[in-house]
Amino acid sequence: MRRPRIVDVVVTVGFVLALCSAGAIQTFIELCRGQRLQALDIFRQKPSAANVRAYEKNLEDFSWVSQKLRHRMQYLQYVMLNDAGEKALPGLDGWMFYKPGVEYLVAGGRAITKAKVGPDPLAAIAEFQDELALRGIRLLVVPVPNKESVYPEKLTSRAANLHGIRSGQTSDLLDRLSLAGVETVDLFAEFAQAKQRQTNPADGPLYLVQDSHWSPSGVAVAARAVVSRLLNRGWIGLGSVSYDTKLAPVQRIGDVLRMLQVPEIEQTASPESISCLQVIHPDSGMPYRDDPESEILVIGDSFLRIYETDEPESAGLIAHLAKELKRPLTSLVSDGGASTLVRQELYRRPALLKNKRVVIWEFVERDIEFGAEGWQIIPLPPVPSGTVEKSSGENGP
């Protein structure tokens, strides 16, 4: 039986309209707004691969249709298929994971091969340590496990019996750091032990359910482990400030949910209730504050920022390190930039190294491969005038 011609026409016209509508609407809107027609930008620059990629990206990012429809489609995809898109991976019991972190974990040998093509973290870390040593400053490296390395059982039920996983690439780097004489704190082992010790469900997990970062419990475990290592090595002694703590509950929508940029998902999600312990000064009761004259500098990424400069403030790793050490610290934080950007920032702020005996360098595990700007070798800033460099022998016990 012959299909009516009208069906062919409707299907064809509908298909063509669907194909052309986004471009036509964008052109109409740009003309109405008196803006330059973005579609014609392709003729305004050299047709290089980079320019064409940038052109396509700009078309996509600034498309009115895309901005209006994308989040609705993503919401449908999330509700109907449990697919959270490029950046997030829904786990079990409402847990959300940052997809690049999961990819880092499962890439295994492929990731190691790829990493060898780019700058090697070991070279950057060893060079940094050597330069610090010339000034009599010790380096303690603190890689923070990805959430999925500590809670693989929340990612898939097939990992139900695992207390933690370490990717091949992370193990490889930790081994090589050890061989190179770089002092590291093994938070993978610390967190695995802490999980096994946790018998009371009220203690809460070491990482947040909706967020890629650690919980206040995770902060406490990390702070104790770092301070224990510093004291055991005799690099620094306890100070004299007996900081107090006070309860500081906060409500937080996780960063993994926020990065989806789908308002419908954020609106339906309940914020996570987090019981933070804010570190306060014993005399004034004021929240902990850094001291630029401290003998200890802490550098790192958003794992230092969370609870510290985010609400409730002074309740993150920096404040809790200060509490355990009974002395204030100096800190420098670069969100997502612990591999290279934070050391570039240190180069621009030489005063931060004044009076230092120890540098604690925190970075999240996935940055071994995905660190912003890779792992560049960055020199230390010139010694500020009037400062005498110490030899490594002056480090003391």
Place this chain on the structure above:
Amino acid sequence: MKKQGGIIWALIVLSLAILCISCRGKSGCSAISGEDPHMTTKGTIEVTARLVEIPEGAIFKRELYDYATILKYQVFKVHRGQIQGDTIFVGHYNPFKPRSEAPDRRVKEIGGNLRVFEAGQIHRMALQVPIEDCFMGGIVNKYFGQDTGPIYWAVWTNLAKE
């Protein structure tokens, strides 16, 4: 055959018409100086300069974190204040966003009419210096290690012409 030729000519004429209309746009090829009340009152330095290049990987949409990115400019004219040399390096906050959408809770006092950064564009900018005094956060600097001199902080950025 004749009909097809007509359609092709119609498409060519239509494309040229759109190209002409697009070049009359506010932020495109129109003769603008980039001057506005924000430009002349914000920052301590005001220049018109050409964006020399956008290094590979310097500008892309970042999902979670906010960075400033350093871009290289060739300065044509200094309207206000003083600069060192003709080539300056300027930090723009979250340059993947149109300048009007760039200010946020953390960095409030920035803006301008520039939508997209493209190499070769002429920008009129109100600047502060040094960047360390204005912005405490991640800075993507593809020129790190080169002699950049003091790095400027872009407060207001408008598209302009030489």
